[in-house]
Every structure is written in structure tokens, then in C-alpha cells.
Amino acid sequence: MQKDPSLNVLGAPLRPCSTDPMTGYFRTGACDTCAEDAGSHTVCAVMTAEFLAYSKYVGNDLSTPRPEFGFPGLKPGDSWCLCAARFLQAHDEGCAPQVNLEATHQRALEIVPFEVLERYDSAGD
Numbered sequence: 001m002q003k004d005p006s007l008n009v010l011g012a013p014l015r016p017c018s019t020d021p022m023t024g025y026f027r028t029g030a031c032d033t034c035a036e037d038a039g040s041h042t043v044c045a046v047m048t049a050e051f052l053a054y055s056k057y058v059g060n061d062l063s064t065p066r067p068e069f070g071f072p073g074l075k076p077g078d079s080w081c082l083c084a085a086r087f088l089q090a091h092d093e094g095c096a097p098q099v100n101l102e103a104t105h106q107r108a109l110e111i112v113p114f115e116v117l118e119r120y121d122s123a124g125d
Helices: 049-057 083-093 107-111 112-120
Strands: 041-046 079-083
Touching: 041 083, 041 107, 049 083, 079 083, 083 107, 107 112
Parallel strands: none
Antiparallel strands: 041 079
């Protein structure tokens, strides 16, 4: 698997998203991606209780620990490389989490318009 260039949605080098918990398609802490990443795990999202409840409701439980997979379970405040389509779905439902634009891979723009990502920019607080 060859990684796509590590560039963020701002056109700059991709910043790390989270190493605690370790995230990313490649589990390197960055939202890097490649052609094999069918889910496009490219949006560096900052978890909220509302989003975690929503994600569980729609069938992707990110809050329950799964030690057999080395997954600690996410809690509010954790950053995670989220699938771009799930982020857009949460936006459409009114419960999208904040986003770290510097750590969101440019491939997210194939699914989520920049203007939508920008509305949730965690640096804008």
C-alpha cells in the first residue's frame, strides 16, 4: 500500500491527529490514506458525547473498549481519524464533531466540501 501525499486540507504538510489513542488507517497517529482505504479515514475529528452517541446509534460504536483489538474506546475530547462520509452524515444530522483542519487529509475534500469542514474548525474557538 502506497500512502497518498501527506497534505492537509489547507495544502500544508499533514499534522498528527492523535497518538493517545493511536489513530489513522495506518495506526501512525496521522490521518494518512491510500487507495485501499475505502472508508477514507481522513477527517481528524475531536470527539463529543453527542457525536459518540450518534455514531453508536448508527452502528459504529466508538466508545466501547475492544481490548481484543487494542482499542481503548473513545471519550469526549479524544481526537480520531474519522471516515469522511460519517463526518458528512453527522453534519447533515446536526451532530458533527469539531475538526482539526491541519490534521485532516486533503482526500477528505473528495467527500466533504471545505466550507463544511471549516465550520467545525477546532482552532476557531
